[in-house]
Amino acid sequence: MTFLPNSVEARDIAYQLHPLVDLQNYGKTGALVIERGEGVYVFDNTGKRYIEGLAGLWSVAVGFGEMRLSDVAKAQMDKLPYYHVFAHKTHGPSVDLAEKLIQMAPVPMSKVHFTSSGSEANDLVVKLIWYRANALGRPEKKKIIGRVKGYHGVTIAAGSITGLARNHASFDLPLDRMRHVSCPDHAGMALPGESEIEFSRRMAAELEALILAEGPETVAAFFGEPVMASGGVYVPPEGYWQEIQAVLRKYDVLLVADEVICGFGRTGEMFGCQTFGIEPDVMVLSKQISSSYMPLSAILMTEGFYAPVAEESARIGTFGHGFTASGHPVATAVGLENIRIIEERDLVGNCRRRSPRFLARLAELAAHPKAKAWRGIGLIGAVELKPWQQAGAAGAAFQAAAMAEGVIARAIGDTLCFCPPLIISAEEIEAMFDAVARALDAISE
Structure with a gap:
């Protein structure tokens, strides 16, 4: 396809590298x-x-063109366009949204940490899991289990938990601490005559066998989307999450619920965890938290997850992590207003x-x-x-x-x-x- 030399299409081809395309072919097709x-x-x-x-x-x-969100963004830009939450600093919008998310959480949560994308958030959760294991004196308990066709992002750790070959090939992924179990696709993978509950029990048995093969003392966490989305939309069969959670509890394996797509109403409840009876140790939120009007994600963690992290930071003298844009005032102000719209208009x-x-x-x-x-x-x-x-x-x-x-x-x-x-x-x-x-x-x- 030919584009005029100074067109957006031609300049896009000339200057921008795009995700999820054949980069050489992109120069011929454009956008x-x-x-x-x-x-x-x-x-x-x-x-x-x-x-x-x-x-x-x-x-x-x-939806697009929601003026309440642009108005809130402008008002916050005019008042405080940027500030950080490093080293004993904070600001109202991040506190307001953190409080709201704790109030909304489907299970009791203790703390919220903000990042800018689901990938970034899931990557940090992995770091926190490893940090926490060291705090508890379990330096060997570091392995993470994801699922084939699961999607948790494209950063190094999150991309390793993701179970899609296209996100691994030539990137030297996954990391060697990551393992995967089967996609819970009953329609495509059930044995002849196998009911959904029987299939779910088989999926749980596969998970248990992997944990035992690796050694329960080495397995730290299981990451799962309530509904697997970017791998092709797979809805868990009957009993799946109940069976999976029973295995995780048996072997003291943390459950991270990746609500990046399901959260804020997509499954017919505010959170996918509510739809499927999931009780996570950590929740990861993004996308619909701000309707993507601003880059924003959030990690919610239980007190049982948070307390060892806090104790370790006291032992070391600081929590040695932070992003420039964590808790960005404009993003968190927009996120809070977006949630108000979801609630006021009963979008769930x-x-x-x-x-x-x-x-x-x-x-x-x-x-x-x-x-x-x-x-x-x-x-x-x-x-x-x-x-x-x-x-x-x-x-x-x-x-x-x-x-x-x-x-x-x-x-x-x-x-x-x-x-x-x-x-x-x-x-x-x-x-x-x-x-x-x-x-x-x-x-x-």
Whole structure:
């Protein structure tokens, strides 16, 4: 594709390195330039309108163009545009949001630490787990277990817990302290006649076998998304989290709930932990915490997790960690206002109300001759296509056809994933899936 020399598209190719693309091919294809957003819609630089079927990157809960958030950001910029929380300093917005998150937490939590992304937060959680193990006199208890197709970010430690080959290849990942167990995909991995509960027990037995093989004294923590999202949207089968938690408690293994995508209403409850009865030692929040209007993430930890960390900092003389933007006043002010909007407009309730039709439309798509399955809960879901000769080609074609019909969704392999803003209306759900159905009709190998 040829672009005018001084166009945004041409300058983008010339100067910017993009994530999740074939970098050499990108120079030939260029990018879709998004100029503005309004509600569930975004508009490109030709004026074409799209339903943002993935809420940006699973994150814009309150929709685009929410003036309350821009107004709060400007007011905070005018008052205190930046300050840090290092070395006995603090400011009101970070305290207000920390207090709110502790009040909202689905299980009793003690402290909040702010970072700027889910990757950054999960990486820090790993450091804290290792720090805590040293504090408890267990220097060998450092191994972390993730899951195949799980996603926890792309920084070195978080990327190692992530269970996706594309995030490991040529990066020398995963680190040698990281292990993985199976993706809880009952539909794709169940034995003949195996019920969801039986499958969940088998997944728990696999986890227990790994812990015993590694040595329980060496295994520190298990990371899991309540619903696995970026790996292709996998909803845990019946009994899964209960069985997994029983094994973790048996061997004194910490549970880190990665709520980066599920948190703040995506599954029909405020947190995915509430949907599935998860009682974590640590929660990681991001994305919908600020609807991604500002980079923001938060780590919530129980007192049992925090206390040894505090004691170790006293022994050493300081807690030797910090980011320049931790608890950024503008980001935390926007995050607090975003949560107020979610609560005031009952967007969690809107998720529950819209979910039955959202899931029904996914099921209709899955009945198409070119499709094979669907998965979903709340307002997150996916349609898996019958693969073509080249793996991933069907998904890529479906994503492109949907975009041509005015819907932005995300292909992960041969699965097209949906996660619209929580404000989406009944009419907008119908319009989105009508367009996607036309796209599915249009693709061919």
